[in-house]
Amino acid sequence: xxxxxxxxxxxxxxxxxxxxxxxxxxxxxxxxxxxxxxxxxxxxxxxxxxxxxxxxxxxxxxxxxxxxxxxxxxxxxxxxxxxxxxxxxxxxxxxxxxxxxxxxxxxxxxxxxxxxxxxxxxxxxxxxxxxxxxxxxxxxxxxxxxxxxxxxxxxxxxxxxxxxxxxxxxxxxxxxxxxxxxxxxxxxxxxxxxxxxxxxxxxxxxxxxxxxxxxxxxxxxxxxxxxxxxxxxxxxxxxxxxxxxxxxxxxxxxxxxxxxxxxxxxxxxxxxxxxxxxxxxxxxxxxxxxxxxxxxxxxxxxxxxxxxxxxxxxxxxxxxxxxxxxxxxxxxxxxxxxxxxxxxxxxxx
Amino acid sequence: xxxxxxxxxxxxxxxxxxxxxxxxxxxxxxxxxxxxxxxxxxxxxxxxxxxxxxxxxxxxxxxxxxxxxxxxxxxxxxxxxxxxxxxxxxxxxxxxxxxxxxxxxxxxxxxxxxxxxxxxxxxxxxxxxxxxxxxxxxxxxxxxxxxxxxxxxxxxxxxxxxxxxxxxxxxxxxxxxxxxxxxxxxxxxxxxxxxxxxxxxxxxxxxxxxxxxxxxxxxxxxxxxxxxxxxxxxxxxxxxxxxxxxxxxxxxxxxxxxxxxxxxxxxxxxxxxxxxxxxxxxxxxxxxxxxxxxxxxxxxxxxxxxxxxxxxxxxxxxxxxxxxxxxxxxxxxxxxxxxxxxxxxxxxx
DNA sequence: TTGTACGCGTTATCAT
DNA sequence: ATGATAACGCGTACAA
Numbered sequence: 140x141x142x143x144x145x146x147x148x149x150x151x152x153x154x155x156x157x158x159x160x161x162x163x164x165x166x167x168x169x170x171x172x173x174x175x176x177x178x179x180x181x182x183x184x185x186x187x188x189x190x191x192x193x194x195x196x197x198x199x200x201x202x203x204x205x206x207x208x209x210x211x212x213x214x215x216x217x218x219x220x221x222x223x224x225x226x227x228x229x230x231x232x233x234x235x236x237x238x239x240x241x242x243x244x245x246x247x248x249x250x251x252x253x254x255x256x257x258x259x260x261x262x263x264x265x266x267x268x269x270x271x272x273x274x275x276x277x278x279x280x281x282x283x284x285x286x287x288x289x290x291x292x293x294x295x296x297x298x299x300x301x302x303x304x305x306x307x308x309x310x311x312x313x314x315x316x317x318x319x320x321x322x323x324x325x326x327x328x329x330x331x332x333x334x335x336x337x338x339x340x341x342x343x344x345x346x347x348x349x350x351x352x353x354x355x356x357x358x359x360x361x362x363x364x365x366x367x368x369x370x371x372x373x374x375x376x377x378x379x380x381x382x383x384x385x386x387x388x389x390x391x392x393x394x395x396x397x398x399x400x401x402x403x404x405x406x407x408x409x410x411x412x413x414x415x416x417x418x419x420x421x422x423x424x425x426x427x428x429x430x431x432x433x434x435x436x437x438x439x440x441x442x443x444x445x446x447x448x449x450x451x452x453x454x455x456x457x458x459x460x461x462x463x464x465x466x467x468x469x470x471x472x473x474x475x476x477x478x479x480x481x482x483x484x485x486x487x488x
Numbered sequence: 489x490x491x492x493x494x495x496x497x498x499x500x501x502x503x504x505x506x507x508x509x510x511x512x513x514x515x516x517x518x519x520x521x522x523x524x525x526x527x528x529x530x531x532x533x534x535x536x537x538x539x540x541x542x543x544x545x546x547x548x549x550x551x552x553x554x555x556x557x558x559x560x561x562x563x564x565x566x567x568x569x570x571x572x573x574x575x576x577x578x579x580x581x582x583x584x585x586x587x588x589x590x591x592x593x594x595x596x597x598x599x600x601x602x603x604x605x606x607x608x609x610x611x612x613x614x615x616x617x618x619x620x621x622x623x624x625x626x627x628x629x630x631x632x633x634x635x636x637x638x639x640x641x642x643x644x645x646x647x648x649x650x651x652x653x654x655x656x657x658x659x660x661x662x663x664x665x666x667x668x669x670x671x672x673x674x675x676x677x678x679x680x681x682x683x684x685x686x687x688x689x690x691x692x693x694x695x696x697x698x699x700x701x702x703x704x705x706x707x708x709x710x711x712x713x714x715x716x717x718x719x720x721x722x723x724x725x726x727x728x729x730x731x732x733x734x735x736x737x738x739x740x741x742x743x744x745x746x747x748x749x750x751x752x753x754x755x756x757x758x759x760x761x762x763x764x765x766x767x768x769x770x771x772x773x774x775x776x777x778x779x780x781x782x783x784x785x786x787x788x789x790x791x792x793x794x795x796x797x798x799x800x801x802x803x804x805x806x807x808x809x810x811x812x813x814x815x816x817x818x819x820x821x822x823x824x825x826x827x828x829x830x831x832x833x834x835x836x837x
Numbered sequence: 838t839t840g841t842a843c844g845c846g847t848t849a850t851c852a853t
Numbered sequence: 854a855t856g857a858t859a860a861c862g863c864g865t866a867c868a869a
Contacts, residue, residue, distance in 0.1 A: 143605070143633050145846060156856045161848060171854055186629075190605040192550065193846035195541045196861050203584070203606075211570050217561045224560070224587050233601065235552070235584040238573050252582065255492070256539040256862090257552075280535075284492050403782055410784075428778075433752055435759075435784045494862060505840045510864060520838060542862035545845050605846090 144185045153181060195256075203233045204456060205258035207249055209241045209266045209293075215427040215445045216264070219291065222449020223262055230457050232259075243268040247277045259460050260287040262452045265295065267366060270336070273297075289456045291448050293337060294474075301455045302474040303448050307337045307425075310441040310479030311344025314423045315395050317439075317481060319352050321421055321488045323393030327360045327384060329401040341397045341425055359388055364401070374404070381408045392420050399426035403434055406486065422486040436485035444477050451475050493534045502530060544605075552582045553805060554607035556598055558590045558615045558642075564776040564794045565613070568640065571798020572611055579806050581608075592617040596626045608809050609636040611801045614644065616715060619685070622646075638805045640797050642686065643823075650804045651823040652797050656686045656774075659790040659828030660693025663772045664744050666788075666830060668701050670770055670837045672742030676709045676733060678750040690746045690774055708737055713750070723753070730757045741769050748775035751787055755835065771835040785834035793826050800824050 146164075150157045155174065163170045163178035164187070170178075195201040204227050208216045224234050235258060237249035246266045253261070261281065269275070270293065278298050282288055291303040318326050328345045331338040342361075349356055362384050364377065381404055385391060394409075396402035402424025406416055414420045416436055424431060424438050427445045431438035455475065495513075499506045504523065512519045512527035513536070519527075544550040553576050557565045573583050584607060586598035595615045602610070610630065618624070619642065627647050631637055640652040667675050677694045680687040691710075698705055711733050713726065730753055734740060743758075745751035751773025755765055763769045765785055773780060773787050776794045780787035804824065 141633060146848095147846075157846090158848080158857075159855055162855085165848090169854065174854080188600070188604045189848095190545075190846050192541060192544045192605040193861090194848090196539075196545050196845090196863095197847050197849095199861070201541065211573070212563065212566045214561065217566050220585075221560050221587065224585070228598075233584055233586070233606065235582055236569075236573070237582070238570065238577075249577075251537070255537045256541040257582065283490060285490075400782075407784075430778060430782050433749075433779050434782065435756075495864095496862075506862090507841080507864075508839060511839090514864085518838065523838080538864095539862050542845090543864090545847095545861090546863055548845070 143190070144182075144187050145190070146187075149178065149181055149185070149187065153177060201257060201259050202231055203235055203258045204453065205235050205237060205250075205253040205261045205263075207237045207239055207246060207253075207261060207263040209239050209264060211236070211238055214429055215292075215443065218427060218445035219264075219449035219452070222446035222451075223453045224449075225446075226450045226453035227457070230453075232453075232457065239266040239269075241267045243272055243274065250277055250281060254281050254284070254286055258286075260289070260456045262289045262291065262449075262456055264291050265293040270295070287456060287459045289452045289459075291452045295336065299472055301452075301459065301472050303452045303455065303477065304474065305337070305443045305448070305477050306479055307340035308344040308347070310443075310481075311341040311395065311397075311425060312348045313344075313479075313481060314425065314441050315345050315348035316352070317487065318393040318395065318421055318423060319348065319354075321393075321417075323421055325357075325360065325388065325390040326354075326393035326395060327362065327388065327391045327405075329362045329364065329381065329384075329394060329396040329405060331366055331397060332363055338397055345395055357388075360384075360391065377401070377404050378408050381405050382412070385409065385412055385414075394420065394422045396422070396424045399424050399428040399430050399438070399440070402426070402438055402440075402486075403430055406434065406436075406438070416486055417488045421488060423481075431482075431484065434486075439484045439487040440482050442480045442482050444480070448477055451477065492539070493531075493536050494539070495536075498527065498530055498534070498536065502526060550606060550608050551580055552584055552607045553802065554584050554586060554599075554602040554610045556586045556588055556595060556602075556610060556612035558588050558613060560585070560587055563778055564641075564792065567776060567794035568613075568798035568801070571795035571800075572802045573798075574795075575799045575802035575806070579802075581802075581806065588615040588618075590616045592621055592623065599626055599630060603630050603633070603635055607635075609638070609805045611638045611640065611798075611805055613640050614642040619644070636805060636808045638801045638808075640801045644685065648821055650801075650808065650821050652801045652804065652826065653823065654686070654792045654797070654826050655828055656689035657693040657696070659792075659830075660690035660744065660746075660774060661697045662693075662828075662830060663774065663790050664694050664697035665701070666836065667742040667744065667770055667772060668697065668703075670742075670766075672770055674706075674709065674737065674739040675703075675742035675744060676711065676737065676740045676754075678711045678713065678730065678733075678743060678745040678754060680715055680746060681712055687746055694744055706737075709733075709740065726750070726753050727757050730754055731761070734758065734761055734763075743769065743771045745771070745773045748773050748777040748779050748787070748789070751775070751789075751835075752779055752783055755783065755785070755787070765835055766837045770837060772830075780831075780833065783835075788833045788836040789831050791829045791831050793829070797826055800826065 146157050146160050150160045163175045227234050239246035289301045294302045330342050394405045406422050409420050425441045427443045431440045495506050495509050499509045512524045576583050588595035638650045643651045679691050743754045755771050758769050774790045776792045780789045
């Protein structure tokens with residue numbers, strides 16, 4: 140087992156100084172052709188590569204991006220990562236990931252871990268617990284130490300930094316407008332409790348669309364579900380709530396759900412109650428998932444372009460990292476809004 | 489904007505030497521209570537944290553794991569990552585990811601990038617292109633430089649290293665046995681071409697089960713699909729092939745598919761042909777996806793326990809990193825086999 | 838009890 | 854044309 144070779148070893152082996160080796164390898168005109176030739180051949184033979192860690196220390200630049208997300212087993216987030224990774228690699232950066240698992244303390248710990256020199260900047264989406272606690276000190280501290288942050292999707296206006304968000308309001312609104320255009324007269328909303336900003340915005344889009352169309356807003360048609368009912372676990376409870384909604388509002392002929400799972404559950408319950416999709420009831424989900432395409436019937440969705448979000452976030456961060464910022468130049472941050480697309484499938488007419 | 493504080497700055501500020509500060513912070517008995525108190529208070533005030541990069545350089549240990557996977561937008565791989573991250577964090581390691589995107593050259597480049605000091609060891613799953621080319625020099629080179637590798641799922645016997653694999657053979661066999669027990673008389677197999685080892689093993693499990701039960705092996709019942717037909721893209725082509733299989737073998741009353749998408753497509757085609765599931769035809773998929781649970785009917789699957797694989801791989805790697813290896817001790821590698829579970833849902837009787 | 842010197846691997850600057 | 858030195862930030866063996 141041969142350890143990785145260093146400049147020092149090459150220097151000793153060829154009986155020259157370390158700096159000569161360094162210069163020869165970087166093709167410095169200071170060095171004679173002879174020596175260059177000799178050193179480069181030797182280096183190639185032993186497959187010399189400069190040590191990243193030493194370079195990072197010297198340059199005070201790691202060329203690594205830290206990404207903190209609440210959950211990786213989630214189509215939306217993994218697509219964002221793919222986008223980040225794509226751009227980062229293209230521009231010479233690595234990506235290191237930290238999972239907050241929706242927990243405030245894990246978010247804080249992970250960020251502290253990475254902020255101590257391991258990375259040049261963060262791309263992150265805030266955990267639910269942090270949003271509930273509204274404790275953002277760790278973001279401010281990180282930034283005040285000169286480490287830039289780009290937030291995506293789950294952002295808060297309290298923090299001053301670059302952001303990439305989806306047009307949640309507009310996407311939701313146009314989805315509901317689609318249902319209205321398709322003839323729906325009584326449209327239900329299945330959403331989450333309000334503390335996650337994106338949920339709130341989507342709810343507003345729903346309301347605005349109804350309002351514009353001159354519909355009455357009926358609070359019984361709005362189902363606000365607890366987040367604990369998310370994902371795999373309490374599928375039954377989820378379906379029960381939806382079933383109750385349908386049963387007490389028999390006229391419902393359209394459903395807008397703020398995520399894929401809610402939309403699928405709605406379809407499942409509808410089928411169970413003997414309703415035909417899209418004849419009797421039409422469904423649209425806000426999502427970036429895989430389920431929609433393969434469900435029966437396939438689900439019409441509002442696409443969030445997660446990968447584009449990741450790419451954009453990475454570009455924003457790297458641009459900021461590589462732009463010379465004078466000390467007393469007042470930093471101006473931008474918020475990029477990604478427009479959604481309505482992908483029409485078989486759950487709407 | 490205050491930059492991160494260093495030992496040197498604290499030393500200058502308090503008018504002591506750097507090493508005094510260092511010792512005081514590590515609570516060395518060499519230092520007087522007074523000085524310790526003073527230094528620690530100051531450090532706390534300025535929120536001092538040692539620089540990871542400097543520590544890595546000094547200790548020649550990064551406490552970071554590199555993970556190379558073919559694709560991140562994939563339920564199986566993201567679950568593995570979650571497992572790795574869980575264990576890594578618990579044991580004081582960070583995780584840095586590289587995506588090969590199923591490409592040989594990207595796999596090589598990514599590994600070289602990380603191997604130059606950024607990480608202590610690799611956890612990886614081989615890309616399809618690499619498996620086709622059978623070019624494994626980059627793995628051997630990495631290991632010969634003293635950097636350990638743990639492979640998972642897609643492994644090759646040519647390489648001598650720790651491995652974590654699924655019991656593909658056994659899982660497939662018991663799935664097919666289940667179909668037989670449930671009364672199936674004519675069981676089709678939908679699989680991929682053979683160069684991906686896991687596909688081959690699952691095919692063997694299928695054949696073994698049939699053999700044990702005294703069934704005739706009928707080659708028309710085996711559908712070997714091109715990998716290019718995978719995933720999102722050529723869904724139609726996929727379904728056409730399956731439809732052709734069903735139409736030319738009307739007696740088929742059971743299907744074993746080596747992945748989730750194939751299984752779902754089989755169900756879709758079956759429904760289209762007027763077959764009832766599971767009454768007329770039963771289906772089982774080998775998978776770790778989200779689709780199974782939410783399909784109609786929900787799909788009986790062979791669970792691979794992806795997260796456990798990740799956890800196990802991380803433990804293997806970290807154990808090796810932290811065990812003192814004498815120079816001339818012949819290393820002995822282990823292969824951990826994760827047993828599968830049959831998750832019975834509505835696509836079987 | 839405190840400080841000095843050294844080394845991790847690299848590059849830039851200055852001296853020879 | 855080549856080499857010595859300092860510096861990035863840290864910890865530790867050794868000296869004072």
